[in-house]
Amino acid sequence: MSTISTEDYIKAIYKLEVRGEKATTSALASQLGVADASITDMIKKLSDKGLLHYERYQGVELTQQGVKMALGILRRHRLWEMFLVEFLAYSWDKVHDEAERLEHVTSAELEHAIDTALGHPTGDPHGDEIPTVDGKLPNRSCTALAAHEAGDVVRVLRVSDEDSAILQHAASLGVALNSRITVKQKMPFDGSLTIKIGKKEHFVSRQVADSIFVERV
DSSP states (O other), X not given: OOHHHHHHHHHHHHHHHHTTOOBOHHHHHHHHTOOHHHHHHHHHHHHHTTSEEEETTTEEEEOHHHHHHHHHHHHHHHHHHHHHHHHHOOOTTTHHHHHHHHGXXXXXXXXXXXXXXXTOOSBOTTSOXXXXXXXXXXXXXXXXXXXXXXXOEEEEEEEOOSOHHHHHHHHHHTOOTTOEEEEEEEOTTTXXXXXXXXXXXXXXXXXXXXXXXEEEO
16 A cells, blocks of 8 residues: 555545545545545555544544644645745646645655745645644635625635636636625526626636635625
């Protein structure tokens, strides 16, 4: 069992748990793109290592040790995303896949050097919090833009990095971290919005609005 496989499984389970979803065999198979049988085999190995609790037909839950590993992986991933943007001029829609590869081959010494070079950032280019070196993850309150109504003025705190096409589209509209958005109109039949950024108005689909997280100004 390779380290990369272990880390990918642990991170996938953590992401499901954070979203409030059950980390079942089928959910993990779908997220990781592997067969159910492979998932079952890996789950047993990770359980033996003390990284997760496993009950047949009940899904899995990370142990404290498993959560600590997941946060360490996320920390390296998000530090690399910041490094690629700040020092190598990557756009925010291009960093995820690169960071996915780099997170697995980063020593503690290199992680510390990147963190220092960046000035110890607390967030990544998409607004996701970076776990601290001692495994703490701040929990900042925000809501999806889709939850807001006409007349609301909000500030962008985070944009989901799950879909690079949405990141590209959001950037083309002028959406960036800390940018201010005024909701001009909300369509009751599908939740799409007309928003104003600066002096320009734009149409935003419900899917895009669900991917932009904000706080009321």
